[in-house]
Amino acid sequence: MSETDAPPRVNGKPVDPRLLRYASASRGFFVAIAAIAAAQTAVIVAFAWLLTRAITGAIDGTPWSELSPALGALAVVIVLRAVLLWAREAVAARAGAQVQGQLRAALVEAVGVLGPEWLGTGNTAALAVTAGRGLDALEAYFGRYLPQLVQTVVATPLILAVMWWQDWISGLTVLLTLPLIPLFMVLIGLATRSVQQRQWRTLQRLATRFADTVQGLSTLKVFGRQHRAAASIERVTGEYRRETMRVLRVSFLSGFALEFLASIAVAIVAVSIGFRLIDGSLTLAVGLFVLLLAPEAYLPLRQVGVQFHAAAEGVAATDDVFDVLDAARDAAAAPAFPPSPVAGGRRGRQIATGEQERLVLDGVRVRRGERMLPPVDLTADPGTVTLLEGPSGAGKSSLFAALRGAAAFEGDAAWGGTGVRALKPSDWLAWAGQHPGLLTGSIGDNVTLGDPAPDAPTAQRALDLACADALALSLELGVQGAGLSGGQAQRVAVARAFYRHLRGNAPVIALDEPSSALDPETEGRLWRGIRLLADEGATVLLISHRTSARAIADHVVRLEPSEVLA
Incomplete structure (x- = not known):
């Protein structure tokens, strides 16, 4: 086994297209999640509108008999929103399990295609960690990150359009402040990917060191070197602990930055609505409706940044898996019979096809x-x-x-x-x-x-x-x-x-x-x-x-x- 100290690779794509190629279950997952995200967006808008009607009706002194239909519909929308959240979790969990199984099966098949020569020159302990814990981390990738990413792509434009339709000033405010979140998210995400990759490589190195030590423990004891091997494992374990704490620090910093930006942006919208309510240029119903939608416009983007950290380990593992699968595909496409440098063998003798059992x-x-x-x-x-x-x-x-x-x-x-x-x-x-x-x-x-x-x-x-x-x-x-x-x-x-x-x-x-x-x-x-x-x-x-x-x-x-x- 050889240790791999390759520099971390940063993949700038939110979703690696190789995922769709090597895991067919992910295709249906994206379709289902997109449909659920559209339904969730409709429910969010309906919730804001019904809540606005109930509040403004109560302020205007609307009789209970006229308010009860809106409150009943609001209760139905709340239940529907909970059902959609459950459906999203169920679809994500099922798809995550299917993709894990497909990628593991593809990885085993790829190792068979690449053959023992490739396996003998690689880091088998790191490969085992990738196939085990690494692919297990796809649960967070499919259960949290990807659903939130699809929710952002579907919900944010629709909510922004509804806000612009009701109050173009608030819509313009959200449109101008919204890019600040992905900008900071990209900057922090690059740092997160870098430290996560270093943590992942350290974990692979630790697995390799431990496997080598256990395999050669008897030899190490004969020569009295077991203490140095244990010290080496302890040193790599310390590195892994430090890398893990660095990842946590970046994660907390990212969460604070995104929450702070979103809060400031919502405050700007709220102040603008407040001043226009005072001078009478905006009705209470429209102002309250738009104000209820404003946090929902920022929430999907904010959650994408938060959930990216939870999924970073799975993303790092899939990069390694896809590299192996790409290598197997290239090997399968290579000629089955590599040409000999000297035609017909060293002395030009041809192997007869009739030499059975020889x-x-x-x-x-x-x-x-x-x-x-x-x-x-x-x-x-x-x-x-x-x-x-x-x-x-x-x-x-x-x-x-x-x-x-x-x-x-x-x-x-x-x-x-x-x-x-x-x-x-x-x-x-x-x-x-x-x-x-x-x-x-x-x-x-x-x-x-x-x-x-x-x-x-x-x-x-x-x-x-x-x-x-x-x-x-x-x-x-x-x-x-x-x-x-x-x-x-x-x-x-x-x-x-x-x-x-x-x-x-x-x-x-x-x-x-x-x-x-x-x-x-x-x-x-x-x-x-x-x-x-x-x-x-x-x-x-x-x-x-x-x-x-x-x-x-x-x-x-x-x-x-x-x-x-x-």
Whole structure:
């Protein structure tokens, strides 16, 4: 995992158009919210008008019998306004949940499209925070910010038009003072977005640091460095606390500034109406009606600024999600077969399309960052074990990474006559690496991982072949396989690869140092199990530093680190 300290990105759009592209539920949400906002605006105007009639009627001494219809209608409008508020909350909550689900599903699919190579170079802890807490923050984005934004777009012009119709002077006053709120809102919003982005990046860095520390805690304790790791986490936690307090300070400042501006603007309208009521140029009914509408004209804009702070974390998270989805879309649009720099492979030999069930590598050169590893040629047939030898750093594991899509490579690689770039690794390759990669759950769950209909007898045979027959399929494991020794975890990972082959899902088995944590006797049993699977038709690729592996190998390919090219 690598930490990301990218500068915060500021997206000036109130609504990112990519939201409509990647979350179809948001389209119906905007239509529904706009309809509710129009109905709310009509209710606000009706409420102000009915309240004005009731007050002016009471002042003029109107009989109760004549006032009661207006008061009854006013009660109905109040109930209707409450119902519309409930409807807006319900629609927003439903849409927020749907969009969260759609974006999470799209994010998982995008990671699958980008492949393990992209995932290996990214910040997986930050991605997990984005997919979890980040998308959870969309509840505030959809429940508060977006409804208020739509309410502003719909209600403010309509209320301003009604005010202008009734009293153009008050309408003009609101029209001139109204831009002050969005002006300050933009200025404060830019500052808010900046500090919120810094807070979000700090949270991602904290998650990465914590995940790395937990994963390497045993190593840190052996070398007595656990206290420094804890101090590092404490330091990043302090940074996150300070960033959070900075966000709160900006939020309170924003709320105060917007409330102050709106109050001053409403006061100006009220003073103007008061003077004109005194000189008789304005009737009480019109003045009171306009005065009741004035705060409602400023309220939507004011609330947009307030709710933006509550939604800022969700906005920051969606920026990261959309970046991943854009990268996946670009990757899907890229050519499926990147051209080789030398036509036909390193020596110009073409891969024959009729080579069924055969793995052929011709001039395969794996790229690792700025390094280009030496070309590798090999042919592996069913029923054979191909041993890759060489000292550490020669590129053996990198070659396996290329076959399973975790590293870019040049040259030609095909299985069954089809280039491996066009194949899903899970369709033809069963792999067990140097890190077991076990999950919380039973051993049986780990061995049958990915099988929709697990077969217990096959899983038990896979454990037997991997020399893990002493382990029960029902044994529960903790996080990352806690509860097993290093050698036992390694054998369970090998059994998982064996199981996929035995179930007919992977004709090729690739094992990277499967016996590194085994004693000689257990290692010999493991070699016999691998040989047995090869004799039954499996194509086995084996990486091992143990010379005993040569006893079961049909072919030996040796890589030398001196050939690594810069």
